[in-house]
Amino acid sequence: xxxxxxxxxxxxxxxxxxxxxxxxxxxxxxxxxxxxxxxxxxxxxxxxxxxxxxxxxxxxxxxxxxxxxxxxxxxxxxxxxxxxxxxxxxxxxxxxxxxxxxxxxxxxxxxxxxxxxxxxxxxxxxxxxxxxxxxxxxxxxxxxxxxxxxxxxxxxxxxxxxxxxxxxxxxxxxxxxxxxxxxxxxxxxxxxxxxxxxxxxxxxxxxxxxxxxxxxxxxxxxxxxxxxxxxxxxxxxxxxxxxxxxxxxxxxxxxxxxxxxxxxxxxxxxxxxxxxxxxxxxxxxxxxxxxxxxxxxxxxxxxxxxxxxxxxxxxxxxxxxxxxxxxxxxxxxxxxxxxxxxxxxxxxxxxxxxxxxxxxxxxxxxxxxxxxxxxxxxxxxxxxxxxxxxxxxxxxxxxxxxxxxxxxxxxxxxxxxxxxxxxxxxxxxxxxxxxxxxxxxxxxxxxxxxxxxxxxxxxxxxxxxxxxxxxxxxxx
Numbered sequence: 001x002x003x004x005x006x007x008x009x010x011x012x013x014x015x016x017x018x019x020x021x022x023x024x025x026x027x028x029x030x031x032x033x034x035x036x037x038x039x040x041x042x043x044x045x046x047x048x049x050x051x052x053x054x055x056x057x058x059x060x061x062x063x064x065x066x067x068x069x070x071x072x073x074x075x076x077x078x079x080x081x082x083x084x085x086x087x088x089x090x091x092x093x094x095x096x097x098x099x100x101x102x103x104x105x106x107x108x109x110x111x112x113x114x115x116x117x118x119x120x121x122x123x124x125x126x127x128x129x130x131x132x133x134x135x136x137x138x139x140x141x142x143x144x145x146x147x148x149x150x151x152x153x154x155x156x157x158x159x160x161x162x163x164x165x166x167x168x169x170x171x172x173x174x175x176x177x178x179x180x181x182x183x184x185x186x187x188x189x190x191x192x193x194x195x196x197x198x199x200x201x202x203x204x205x206x207x208x209x210x211x212x213x214x215x216x217x218x219x220x221x222x223x224x225x226x227x228x229x230x231x232x233x234x235x236x237x238x239x240x241x242x243x244x245x246x247x248x249x250x251x252x253x254x255x256x257x258x259x260x261x262x263x264x265x266x267x268x269x270x271x272x273x274x275x276x277x278x279x280x281x282x283x284x285x286x287x288x289x290x291x292x293x294x295x296x297x298x299x300x301x302x303x304x305x306x307x308x309x310x311x312x313x314x315x316x317x318x319x320x321x322x323x324x325x326x327x328x329x330x331x332x333x334x335x336x337x338x339x340x341x342x343x344x345x346x347x348x349x350x351x352x353x354x355x356x357x358x359x360x361x362x363x364x365x366x367x368x369x370x371x372x373x374x375x376x377x378x379x380x381x382x383x384x385x386x387x388x389x390x391x392x393x394x395x396x397x398x399x400x401x402x403x404x405x406x407x408x409x410x411x412x413x414x415x416x417x418x419x420x421x422x423x424x425x426x427x428x429x430x431x432x433x434x435x436x437x438x439x440x441x442x443x444x445x446x447x448x449x450x451x452x453x454x455x456x457x458x459x460x461x462x463x464x465x466x467x468x469x470x471x472x473x474x475x476x
Contacts, residue, residue, distance in 0.1 A: 006052035014056045018203035020064040026094045029121045030060060033090060036120055040113055046085040057205050063088035066145070066172060067095040069198055069211055075143030075168045076100045081133050081159075082149035086114045088172060092145070093126050101126040102141060104133050135161040135224070143168035143216075152180040153187055156214060160191050165218035168195070175199070175208040190219055190287065221288045223281060227297040230283065231305060239305055242280065242320070246311060248345075248371035257323035257373035260312045265289050265319045267383050269296075272321070275386065280318040282306035289317055311375055321386075323373040329364045329391035331402035336470050338463065339399050339429045341366040345374035347460040349381030351430075354464035356384040358471035360428075364393040368432065396432065400441060403427035407444070410466055411437045412456050414445030422470045430463045 004010040008031045015021060015030075022030060034055065041047055049055045066088055067074060077100035080089035089103040103126065105111050111130040118126055129139070135158065144159050144167075152171055163169060169192065173180070185194060192214040201208050219225070231239045244250025245258045256277060259265055266289055269276055273293045280299045281288070283306075288298070299320075301309070309318055338355045340363060342348050348370045355363055363372075370377060372385040393399040400407055408426045431437040437445055448462045457465075 004053055004056075010052070011056055011060075014053070014204070015061065015064070018057070018061045018065070020061045020068060020095075022064070022095060026097075029094045029123070030091065032121055033086070033094070033117055034060075036113075036117055037085060040116075041085075046110065046113060053204065057202055058207065059087055060091050062172070062202055062207075062209070063091035063147075064095045065200075065202075065209075066170065066211060067092050069200075070170065070196075070213070073168065073213075074099060074145075074170070075141075077102060077139070077141045079104060079133070079137070079139070079141040079144045079159075081144055081146040081155065082106075083110070083114060083128075085110055086117055088145060088147050089126070090114070090117060090121075090123075093123055094121075097125075099125070102129050102139055103127070104129040104131070106130070106132050133158060135159075137162045141167070143170065145170040145172070147172040148174070151183070152177065152212065152214075153184040156184055156188050156192050160188070160216070160222075161224040163216045165216055167216040169214045169216065171210075171212040171214075173210040173212055175210055177210055177212065181212060184214065191217055191222060193217055219287075220294055221290055221292060223285055223288060223298055223300070226279075226288070227295075228300055229297070230300040232302045234305055234308075238299070239301070242299070242309055245320070246309070246375060248374055251323055251371050251373045252325060255323055255325065256320050257378065258309060258375060259319040259321055259378055260310065260314050260316070260375065261379070262289060262314070262316050264378070264382055265317065266291060268319060268321060268386065269293060271383065272386050275321045276319060277322055278320040280306070280309065280320060282315075285317065312379060326365060326390040326392040329393045329399070329402070332362075333403055333406040333425050333427050335362070335425060336360045336467060337362045337364060337403075337427045338467065339364045339366055339393060339396075339427055340369045340372075341396055341430060341432050342459060343368055343370050343432075345370040345376035346380045347458070348372050348374070349377035349379065349384070351460040351463050352377075352388060353381040353384040354460070354467055356387045358464075358467040359474070360388065360467055362389045362391060364391045364399060364427075366393045366399055367395050396429070397438060397440075399427070400429055403429070407441075408466070409437055409441045409445035410447070410459075410462050411442045411445035412447050413442045414447040416449050417446040417466060417469060418449065420446055422473055424474060426470070428463060428466055428470070430459045432459075 004014050079102045083089050083103040083105045089101050111128050114128050195215045196213040198211040269291045278297050282303045338360050409429045448465050
């Protein structure tokens with residue numbers, strides 16, 4: 001290293017020879033900072049460097065060159081994470097006075113020194129933050145800069161929740177950071193894109209540097225971009241309500257249902273975004289299903305709590321949707337109206353799915369029927385419950401009486417359905433599981449023919465076949 005006098009002029013000559021020039025005011029401020037740093041560094045806690053040339057090169061030039069190399073790309077406000085005694089933040093501020101800076105440092109003595117330096121140098125648009133930087137950092141910034149703090153992917157994961165899309169993350173690294181860059185690209189490639197990797201050697205030294213920058217990407221599927229709340233206790237009232245959605249009674253009380261399965265959730269978010277209330281994910285999930293409505297809030301659960309709700313074992317996000325209580329059926333029969341008496345949720349879901357497939361628009365849920373929003377019903381029925389009009393009916397006898405002469409009942413004792421020409425308007429009424437139809441209705445029922453000796457058909461299957469026959473006979 002060339003010899004320079006430990007004076008203001010010597011510092012100025014070193015900066016100029018290093019292509020780290022400052023304005024006259026900048027030289028004055030940096031010299032004042034240098035003197036204050038030496039005066040307050042009796043125990044070496046602010047910096048281990050003591051020699052004049054080393055301080056100028058490894059502290060001041062090292063930091064100022066960041067401003068020279070990045071120029072207008074440096075974001076403002078800029079958060080300096082792990083500032084220590086003010087590096088790189090204070091030299092950056094001196095070199096680029098327009099920058100707004102937040103100097104973040106966890107050690108109180110160093111924060112006090114930076115506060116004194118800011119006041120002594122007369123700097124404005126710069127302040128300190130005492131403490132570590134967490135995902136919930138309270139201030140708005142456009143980017144971050146850090147020097148020799150921690151691995152690149154660790155810092156990126158730390159700041160991804162508050163660095164905005166388009167923001168820049170600047171890392172002052174040594175020459176051997178290829179593995180860090182590769183890890184960041186592999187694990188955080190959806191959130192950050194490598195923009196620059198500038199290699200150079202500090203003037204008057206053998207110290208190699210890498211100036212690595214990552215640009216924050218915009219991805220609306222990121223959990224950190226949403227309104228979130230986190231639950232870790234099974235005693236939490238919100239969790240208990242979510243847990244109640246595994247039962248028909250809880251669904252009716254809350255007016256909500258849980259949908260599982262990536263394909264099913266994608267369909268609901270695409271076709272019924274107005275019904276979506278909340279996405280539920282286990283802690284540690286970074287990405288939401290593509291197409292999530294932009295204002296959809298996120299509930300983050302401890303993994304054990306999430307597993308209690310994920311009864312299908314999908315290990316993928318769950319979607320909470322609005323499940324309105326059906327209005328009473330007025331008795332109107334236009335087209336094929338399906339009455340559902342089944343108590344098995346899977347049969348309810350399956351028969352509603354068949355109804356939607358065969359053009360049945362109205363489904364009446366008898367008093368005995370299981371909830372169409374039960375997780376088992378949704379798993380069997382897909383999005384069908386959202387694609388038909390659901391009505392609340394009374395008992396099987398009451399609904400049959402409402403239909404009057406438009407009733408078409410199904411029973412193994414009925415006349416063969418293939419011999420019938422089904423009317424355009426009818427109420428299709430399968431029998432109860434096990435008990436079938438009341439005796440009074442069996443005489444006017446139709447039957448699905450089966451091979452001799454076969455047991456009776458599953459009620460949902462028989463209803464599906466009848467709806468297919470109606471659909472195939474209906475005028476196009």
